[in-house]
Amino acid sequence: MTTGRPSGGPISERGGDTIENLIEIKGVKHAYATASGPLPVLDGLDVSVPTGTFAAVVGPSGCGKSTLTRLVAGLMKPDEGEVYLHGERVKGPRKTVGMAFQNPVLLEWRTIMDNVILPLEIVAPRMSRADREARAMELLDMVGLTGFENKRPSELSGGMRQRASLCRSLVHKPEVLIMDEPFGALDAFTREDLWQTMRDLRRAEPFTTVLITHDLRESVFLGDQVIVLSGRPARTQYVMDVDLPEDRTLDVLYTPKVADMLHILRDQIKIAQGRDGGAH
Amino acid sequence: MLYKIAVPVASILIFLGFWEFLVWVNGWPNYKMASPSDLPPAFWQYKELFLIMGWQTLWRTVVGLFLAVVFGTLLGMIIGFSRIARDALYPLLVGFNAVPKATLVPVIALLFIGQHDFNTVLMAFMISFFPIAVSVGIGLSTLEPEYRDILRALGASKFTIFRKIALPKTLPEFFGALKVAATLAFIGTNLVEIVSPHGRGLGALFKSGETNGNYPLMFAVLIALAVLGIVLYYAVVFLEKIFAGWAERAQS
Ligand SMILES: Nc1ncnc2c1ncn2[C@@H]1O[C@H](COP(=O)(O)OP(=O)(O)O)[C@@H](O)[C@H]1O
Numbered sequence: 001m002t003t004g005r006p007s008g009g010p011i012s013e014r015g016g017d018t019i020e021n022l023i024e025i026k027g028v029k030h031a032y033a034t035a036s037g038p039l040p041v042l043d044g045l046d047v048s049v050p051t052g053t054f055a056a057v058v059g060p061s062g063c064g065k066s067t068l069t070r071l072v073a074g075l076m077k078p079d080e081g082e083v084y085l086h087g088e089r090v091k092g093p094r095k096t097v098g099m100a101f102q103n104p105v106l107l108e109w110r111t112i113m114d115n116v117i118l119p120l121e122i123v124a125p126r127m128s129r130a131d132r133e134a135r136a137m138e139l140l141d142m143v144g145l146t147g148f149e150n151k152r153p154s155e156l157s158g159g160m161r162q163r164a165s166l167c168r169s170l171v172h173k174p175e176v177l178i179m180d181e182p183f184g185a186l187d188a189f190t191r192e193d194l195w196q197t198m199r200d201l202r203r204a205e206p207f208t209t210v211l212i213t214h215d216l217r218e219s220v221f222l223g224d225q226v227i228v229l230s231g232r233p234a235r236t237q238y239v240m241d242v243d244l245p246e247d248r249t250l251d252v253l254y255t256p257k258v259a260d261m262l263h264i265l266r267d268q269i270k271i272a273q274g275r276d277g278g279a280h
Numbered sequence: 281m282l283y284k285i286a287v288p289v290a291s292i293l294i295f296l297g298f299w300e301f302l303v304w305v306n307g308w309p310n311y312k313m314a315s316p317s318d319l320p321p322a323f324w325q326y327k328e329l330f331l332i333m334g335w336q337t338l339w340r341t342v343v344g345l346f347l348a349v350v351f352g353t354l355l356g357m358i359i360g361f362s363r364i365a366r367d368a369l370y371p372l373l374v375g376f377n378a379v380p381k382a383t384l385v386p387v388i389a390l391l392f393i394g395q396h397d398f399n400t401v402l403m404a405f406m407i408s409f410f411p412i413a414v415s416v417g418i419g420l421s422t423l424e425p426e427y428r429d430i431l432r433a434l435g436a437s438k439f440t441i442f443r444k445i446a447l448p449k450t451l452p453e454f455f456g457a458l459k460v461a462a463t464l465a466f467i468g469t470n471l472v473e474i475v476s477p478h479g480r481g482l483g484a485l486f487k488s489g490e491t492n493g494n495y496p497l498m499f500a501v502l503i504a505l506a507v508l509g510i511v512l513y514y515a516v517v518f519l520e521k522i523f524a525g526w527a528e529r530a531q532s
């Protein structure tokens with residue numbers, strides 16, 4: 001069943017002690033130094049993501065979602081609170097993380113193949129070229145880019161570029177995949193295609209995911225839990241467990257159960273935006 | 281291919297024809313204005329001098345330009361990566377760039393008396409490093425953070441990020457600046473050769489033509505300079521095609 005949990009609750013208790021939380025964020029506070037003084041962006045952020053699961057994070061624009069991804073990736077440290085991966089404090093970047101952004105940031109001077117193997121050049125410098133290409137091909141096949149490996153990024157459509165970008169963020173078999181609105185710039189149909197690709201990738205590879213999105217349907221279709229952040233400074237406002245079958249098809253989005261879930265999430269977003277939450 | 285050669289050749293022929301016509305119609309004598317038909321004899325008469333002097337001018341320009349590339353790239357990296365360095369160095373750079381370089385000829389001539397090669401190379405360098413430094417600096421400082429983060433998130437060093445992403449990504453801007461810099465370096469070399477002549481380089485040959493009232497020689501030098509300038513420019517274009525050809529493909 002769908003369970004709403006108020007913020008500040010014992011979030012890390014979920015599932016008892018048997019499931020390890022790959023990602024644990026506890027009481028994180030952070031403020032950016034700006035010309036007009038410190039800008040608090042995170043204030044009491046708690047997130048737990050069990051190993052192998054998919055956490056979708058939604059929240060008003062500018063509330064601090066991208067900041068959250070940078071914390072998990074070890075690209076910055078919070079002022080207060082802790083971020084753990086595997087129960088270990090995150091002190092800096094680590095090779096077991098993959099990142100994808102709204103902008104696919106493919107390198108125009110490299111072919112799609114060479115773009116995808118880029119992380120391996122850093123993470124596995126001794127790996128042979130043939131092994132790298134074999135691994136990249138495995139992913140390119142999975143996302144439907146077979147035959148495009150020697151093309152340049154500019155020869156691909158937006159959706160295909162984002163697929164290539166996904167392959168690049170997974171090529172080194174990361175434990176954690178962090179995606180910051182990866183499908184935000186795509187049209188609705190392409191986006192739905194990519195949701196299904198994402199679902200299939202999850203079935204084939206064992207990564208744990210944090211997905212930032214502003215699309216509630218996307219969060220429910222892909223997520224095992226949906227985390228709603230409050231307006232800036234963001235805290236964990238609401239967590240929804242998505243109790244849907246693993247093998248979801250797009251049809252599930254048109255069931256009454258999902259309609260109810262989307263309704264609850266929409267109300268939570270309204271609260272996060274500081275507007276009235278509607279009838280309760 | 282034929283088209284690519286025919287069009288520029290035709291335009292040059294038309295230009296020369298117009299020039300010849302202008303001299304003929306005005307009845308200008310040789311000591312006032314040379315016509316294109318005077319030039320081949322001038323080249324022929326001084327062909328060895330042209331080769332020697334042309335080589336002088338060319339190598340000084342190329343060495344100066346090479347130093348400008350090395351120094352300009354380093355400076356650009358400092359400006360691009362460090363905010364403080366950018367704020368501190370920009371006014372200095374802009375100020376230095378604004379100083380007409382002709383005013384520096386006597387200064388360096390006095391500083392390094394008799395070091396003609398050195399003076400000339402130094403001038404070519406000083407006049408041409410600025411666009412390179414600025415383009416590299418801007419290219420690096422405007423790199424979208426995501427480009428950096430895809431490697432930074434894996435623990436890649438700053439140098440690796442520079443080598444694999446920032447440097448190749450700024451190459452198109454770099455070559456744009458290098459075309460300007462090549463032209464400037466050429467101007468710098470000739471400036472020293474003409475203003476403080478010491479018997480070397482095309483600039484000195486021009487000066488001697490002027491002193492002896494040999495107008496066909498002077499114009500022949502101008503043409504030789506133009507040809508060298510074209511060679512230099514297209515050498516840069518050639519390198520650009522090899523190292524940054526992808527940028528052209530990406531746009532089409
Ligand atoms: N490096 C920074 N320095 C100063 N302010 C920043 C910086 N990065 C983000 N911000 C500000 O922090 C707030 C949250 O940013 P972000 O995490 O990107 O939000 P979101 O991804 O939810 O839209 C925004 O108001 C943004 O302007």
Ligand SMILES: [Mg+2]
Nearest residue numbers: 065066067180
């Ligand atoms: Mg964001």
